Amino acid sequence: MKQRVLFFDLARCVAAVAVIAIHVLAPYRHELNSIPFGEWFTAITINGFSRWAVPVFILITGALMLSDQRPFDAKYYVQRRLGKVLIPFIVWSLFYTYLSGWSLEGFDSGVSWQVLAESYHHYTYYHLGFFYYFIPLYFVIPFLQIMLRNYGDKSIYALTGVWLFTTLLFLLGIDGPWSHELWLYTGYLPLGYILYKKVPLTKTTMWSIVTLGGLALFATVFMVVDASLVAEKYTVGRWLSYKTLNTVIIASMVFLLCRYFGEGLSDKSNQLVSFVSKYSLGIYLLHPIFLWPMKEFGWYQGHPAWVIPLWVLIGGAGALWMSWLLAKSSKTRWLLP
Numbered sequence: 001m002k003q004r005v006l007f008f009d010l011a012r013c014v015a016a017v018a019v020i021a022i023h024v025l026a027p028y029r030h031e032l033n034s035i036p037f038g039e040w041f042t043a044i045t046i047n048g049f050s051r052w053a054v055p056v057f058i059l060i061t062g063a064l065m066l067s068d069q070r071p072f073d074a075k076y077y078v079q080r081r082l083g084k085v086l087i088p089f090i091v092w093s094l095f096y097t098y099l100s101g102w103s104l105e106g107f108d109s110g111v112s113w114q115v116l117a118e119s120y121h122h123y124t125y126y127h128l129g130f131f132y133y134f135i136p137l138y139f140v141i142p143f144l145q146i147m148l149r150n151y152g153d154k155s156i157y158a159l160t161g162v163w164l165f166t167t168l169l170f171l172l173g174i175d176g177p178w179s180h181e182l183w184l185y186t187g188y189l190p191l192g193y194i195l196y197k198k199v200p201l202t203k204t205t206m207w208s209i210v211t212l213g214g215l216a217l218f219a220t221v222f223m224v225v226d227a228s229l230v231a232e233k234y235t236v237g238r239w240l241s242y243k244t245l246n247t248v249i250i251a252s253m254v255f256l257l258c259r260y261f262g263e264g265l266s267d268k269s270n271q272l273v274s275f276v277s278k279y280s281l282g283i284y285l286l287h288p289i290f291l292w293p294m295k296e297f298g299w300y301q302g303h304p305a306w307v308i309p310l311w312v313l314i315g316g317a318g319a320l321w322m323s324w325l326l327a328k329s330s331k332t333r334w335l336l337p
Contacts, residue, residue: 006270007262009277011060011255016280017316018053020287021046023127024311027300030234041225043304044234048221051240054130055188055251057284058137062192065141066148066156082138085281085337089131092285092335096125099289104296127288133185140186153198156190163187164245171244173237184243188251195252201260213253216246282323282336283316290318 028035028043065081097119101112115124123129147155166178167187178184199205223239238244265273276283291311294300300307326332 006265006273007259008060008064009270009273010262010265011056011258012277012280013273014254014258015053015056015060016276016283017312018050018056019127019284020291020312020315020319021050021308022053023288023291024294024300024308024315025304026126027295027298028304032228032234033232039303043308044225044228045221046304046308048224048240049217051220051242051247052251052254054242055247056254057130058134058185058188059192059195059251059255061134061137061141062144062189063196064192066144066189066193067197068145072142072145077138077142082135085131085138086135088285088335088337089128089135093119093124093128096128096288099292100125102292102296125288127284130284133181136182137185137189140182141189144186144189148193156193160187160190160194163191164248167243167245167248170241171238171246181243188248191248191252192255195255196259199256201256206256206260209249209253209256213250216249216253220246220250276320279320279323279327279336282326283319285336286319286322287315289322290315 025043025046028040029047031043032040094116097112097116100115101108101110123132144156147159163183164187167184169176170179170184220239224236227235227237227239239246241247291314294311294314300311323336326335
């Protein structure tokens with residue numbers, strides 16, 4: 001049990017940090033030929049090296065939910081699983097609808113109303129897109145649980161194998177029914193279960209996944225940089241998608257590395273990791289509040305090598321503090337998943 005707690009805590013922490021980094025570096029992405037190439041390349045490299053963040057959150061969910069042996073209770077599932085995420089998502093979507101109307105010129109209610117009108121199919125703020133494909137997975141999980149219990153691990157292996165092949169097809173631009181967003185995100189759930197329960201943490205396994213993950217990282221950054229230089233503008237194809245084989249491999253590497261090193265944390269490190277992990281989804285929801293001044297006032301002038309870590313620290317620490325503050329009161333605790 002201790003290993004499991006440390007493992008998931010560490011994975012949530014690194015994923016939360018990577019998510020913030022992706023959002024901090026956003027202003028640099030389209031600055032090719034406008035800023036020194038070295039600065040642009042640094043930001044793009046960090047971007048390519050961080051795309052595993054959201055998939056890791058889904059891998060964690062799959063590992064937890066599919067390894068749960070308790071009988072399915074629909075009422076408990078809706079209230080304690082789905083409701084715990086859905087209700088805060090709705091509330092914060094409304095908050096960010098309001099925030100989206102603010103700019104240096106003041107508040108424009110027309111912008112907020114337009115964002116609200118489109119919210120049924122488009123997220124109200126840039127980071128909330130995660131929930132548009134994460135929440136539907138809660139309707140898939142019970143069927144995966146039934147499949148696993150009735151047909152065993154072989155059914156999960158087969159499903160994951162087919163899914164991995166379709167992520168390759170999607171990366172290559174070969175579209176079909178397998179290109180549906182729900183399917184391409186669903187596969188992370190059984191993969192998380194397999195990586196957690198079935199993959200042994202041997203030296204051979206770790207060297208293999210690190211080698212594959214390293215090659216995938218290099219290929220991702222190289223393809224994005226090369227395509228952008230050829231087009232003379234920022235372009236990524238599908239290499240930075242969460243639904244492609246390269247990202248799956250990288251996310252699997254990070255997941256297994258966290259699992260491998262989770263037990264090696266010192267007591268003080270474990271306390272810090274556990275604390276941050278407790279509020280990881282709160283950090284995800286709240287960090288854009290602390291990044292708003294950076295984006296609106298253009299406070300990202302400077303080399304990304306120091307600007308990005310600085311704002312990751314500011315955004316992460318601010319969101320952690322606000323999450324902790326909201327969790328202290330029973331009147332606001334429900335606002336955080």
